[in-house]
Amino acid sequence: MMGISGEFSFLDMVNSATRGKTGVSTKDYTEIWLSPYEVKEAPKNTRQEYKNIDALADAFLLVGQEQPTVLARVNGEYRIVDGHRRNRANILLIERGNEQFNKVRYFYKDMTENMYELSLLAGNGFTQDLTSYEKTELAGRLKKVLEKMRETEEIEIKGTIRDIIGNYIGEKPTQMARIEKINNGLKGEAKEQFREGNMGISAAYETAKLPEEEQKKIAEKVASQEGIKAKEIAALVKERKEAEKQNKKAEEFAKQAEKSLKEARKSEIGAAQASLHAERAAENADQSAGMIIGMNPPIMSDSDTVENGEQTPEEIKQETIFTLQQLLIQAGKITYNELLVLQDILMNCNNRGE
Structure with missing residues (x-):
């Protein structure tokens, strides 16, 4: 090597x-x-x-x-x-x-x-x-x-x-x-003018900063009687850069405006969703209250009891349902031993049904 x-x-x-x-x-x-x-x-x-x-x-x-x-x-x-x-x-x-x-x-x-x-x-x-x-x-x-x-x-x-x-x-x-x-x-006609010696290195350098279409216009001026100096080309480059800078700022402003509009729409949608959630929560609260009210144990009259003082099967069923509904509400407070008792009750019921 x-x-x-x-x-x-x-x-x-x-x-x-x-x-x-x-x-x-x-x-x-x-x-x-x-x-x-x-x-x-x-x-x-x-x-x-x-x-x-x-x-x-x-x-x-x-x-x-x-x-x-x-x-x-x-x-x-x-x-x-x-x-x-x-x-x-x-x-x-x-x-x-x-x-x-x-x-x-x-x-x-x-x-x-x-x-x-x-x-x-x-x-x-x-x-x-x-x-x-x-x-x-x-x-x-x-x-x-x-x-x-x-x-x-x-x-x-x-x-x-x-x-x-x-x-x-x-x-x-x-x-x-x-x-x-x-x-x-440096492209096309402009490069040819540089090769022919009609354009100096400073002018070629400034021209190379421009898009090919604008380089072609520079080359035409160089080839014509008008001619163009490196300083003039540099001024054109500076003018173009300033225009590009302003266009970039405008694009950034437009993007920021679009972003702000999206955020505003997002906020409106969020507010609407929050309002809907609140309405649903209120409805659920009303339903829960009605459920709890409906869970009050049935009031038993003296005529609903049997002669020996025990409740009828229908009365026991209604009270069992009420009790279970209340247990559902308090499920998080039940201890392990209490759970075992409930499981024993369930087992006895299953055996009794056989």
């Missing part, structure tokens, strides 16, 4: 002593002679255009090519890591009839897709004076590949990825935050 520290180090891929000459150390690379047509340019290189190829070709023809192009062999395919302009100059010389350039000297190393991308970006960062757009793209691509390589455990990263990239491309944390905002937020 390759280590990458937060204090600016790409280890095997980058040699700080070569800054200004080549972004890639050729240590552990193998020398090989190939046709310039056999090697492929990076599918997406940070540098958007290649200038002064004619002059470079003339220099090669005059003094030779001192610095070989550096390649990565990825899945058997030779891809340029560092030296796109040099390889184009070689091809131009072949097209002009200079057969000695049919085979030229290269250095190559086997790499994974991720390692190739990282090596390519490392070379771009060292050897070129990048535009604001190109530096922003470089930072975005570095972030993606470093995150991938951390996930696949191809490298071990010490420190934050943002700080590593910031140290590498020479930008402070505040500027790195702006670059990240541009990479994450």
